[in-house]
Amino acid sequence: MLFNSIDFAIFLPIVFLLYWFVTQRNLKSQNLLIIIASYLFYGWWDYRFLALIIFSSLLDYSIGLGLSKYEEKRKRKALLLLSLFVNLGFLGFFKYYNFFLENFIDAFSLFGNKISIQGLNIILPVGISFYTFQTLSYTIDVYKKKLEPTKDIISFLAFVSFFPQLVAGPIERASNLLPQFYKKRKFVYSHAVDGMRQILWGLFKKVVIADNCATFANQIFDNYSDNSASTLFFGAMFFTFQIYGDFSGYSDIAIGTSRLFGFNLMRNFAFPYFSRDIAEFWRRWHISLSTWFRDYLYIPLGGSKGGLVKKVTNVFIIFIVSGFWHGANWTFIIWGALNALYFIPIMLMKKNRVNTNNVAEGRLFPTFVEFRQIVFTFLLTMIAWVFFRAPSVADAFLYLKGIFNNSIFTVPDKFNNWLITLCFIFVLVFIEWLQREKEHTLELQNTNIPSYLRRSFYLIIFFTIFWFGGSQQDFIYFQF
Numbered sequence: 001m002l003f004n005s006i007d008f009a010i011f012l013p014i015v016f017l018l019y020w021f022v023t024q025r026n027l028k029s030q031n032l033l034i035i036i037a038s039y040l041f042y043g044w045w046d047y048r049f050l051a052l053i054i055f056s057s058l059l060d061y062s063i064g065l066g067l068s069k070y071e072e073k074r075k076r077k078a079l080l081l082l083s084l085f086v087n088l089g090f091l092g093f094f095k096y097y098n099f100f101l102e103n104f105i106d107a108f109s110l111f112g113n114k115i116s117i118q119g120l121n122i123i124l125p126v127g128i129s130f131y132t133f134q135t136l137s138y139t140i141d142v143y144k145k146k147l148e149p150t151k152d153i154i155s156f157l158a159f160v161s162f163f164p165q166l167v168a169g170p171i172e173r174a175s176n177l178l179p180q181f182y183k184k185r186k187f188v189y190s191h192a193v194d195g196m197r198q199i200l201w202g203l204f205k206k207v208v209i210a211d212n213c214a215t216f217a218n219q220i221f222d223n224y225s226d227n228s229a230s231t232l233f234f235g236a237m238f239f240t241f242q243i244y245g246d247f248s249g250y251s252d253i254a255i256g257t258s259r260l261f262g263f264n265l266m267r268n269f270a271f272p273y274f275s276r277d278i279a280e281f282w283r284r285w286h287i288s289l290s291t292w293f294r295d296y297l298y299i300p301l302g303g304s305k306g307g308l309v310k311k312v313t314n315v316f317i318i319f320i321v322s323g324f325w326h327g328a329n330w331t332f333i334i335w336g337a338l339n340a341l342y343f344i345p346i347m348l349m350k351k352n353r354v355n356t357n358n359v360a361e362g363r364l365f366p367t368f369v370e371f372r373q374i375v376f377t378f379l380l381t382m383i384a385w386v387f388f389r390a391p392s393v394a395d396a397f398l399y400l401k402g403i404f405n406n407s408i409f410t411v412p413d414k415f416n417n418w419l420i421t422l423c424f425i426f427v428l429v430f431i432e433w434l435q436r437e438k439e440h441t442l443e444l445q446n447t448n449i450p451s452y453l454r455r456s457f458y459l460i461i462f463f464t465i466f467w468f469g470g471s472q473q474d475f476i477y478f479q480f
Helices: 006-021 027-043 049-069 073-109 128-143 153-161 174-181 189-222 229-260 278-284 287-301 308-326 330-348 368-389 393-403 415-434 451-468
Strands: none
Touching (some): 006 027, 006 229, 027 049, 153 174, 278 330, 278 368, 330 368, 330 393
């Protein structure tokens, strides 16, 4: 079920009314309703996927109980390894089986040995990377005794399957979201209204920005050998805004929807394209995944402690694993490695924690240096996104080669077709720049702007979504 679909537009109000008017007096009934609604939401794509998420949930719930019974380190470690083996085993099979098989066959063919092994026609369960990491964080935290294991199976099942963030995040920690299922929720009108504002902006980013950019990006990437350098440049830029509008739009809708039900999810995007260096970009992009890898992989490996070789190795590991998490293709691995190469010089110069505040904080305009840094970081990111979008590493290199020639200074042939979408990109950047110090873009209630102007602005966005929305596209991160 897509957030930007008629199905969800019918589903959400029904669940909302049942939640607040039928089950409000009983916490367990509310949590049970969330489970039923979440399984319906998830099973809408393919009911067979439900068996996997239910099994994974019951496994980690049971392992959590097991960890509460044992103090012996060997037994506790065995339970943790069981959780890691099963969860990552499922993820590896569904997502990476054919990738490893194909590369195994290719490796043998280099030595003149031909192997004929038939791949499997595997359907990737939607959101498996997200809920797998969510349940793993629970068992790891319980194992480390940072979190008390829950005995409330209803709350745990609701935590794992919570439909707003189930299929594309944010990847919630049990320490943040699970306790919210234990407490009675009260409907707070101001929180619900603020949630609706965030949903509205998320839909704008998805439907108006991402879906329109997708049309042009697909046309250009699919025919890159026939296009001028300037056209290829715009194609890369369209994808850069497509993936931002698509993924951060999903996060906005997820966080806003959660607020309608009395839940607070972690922030997942903090205006990343206003970053002044790559380190800042990764503190602002897909925050829930970046911090997950930091806490459960980078720090256990030693982080930035130790010698030069260890520091560099740890950075490469975390970025390459992050790339591999996104998909079973060498393009994602190269994308991760490229970001590591961007990051390492900053780390070695000990400048990776320089830009921790908002750019041009308290000022309307950035300084020339800040503007130059933002543009440079944006261009580096855009180059990396070419590898993320291209079907193969060879295509990515040919695409980039096509950009760097004299035709970069020509006007693209189809420029007139892009004008409306480019105007909306400008509107997006302009409004988000003005709101960059806020939690989300439409956080306008505590401003000097009169209420009638704010409401008029919301109506303009609402009708813009209907009039200028692109053809419906799946959310990019559903494939991860």
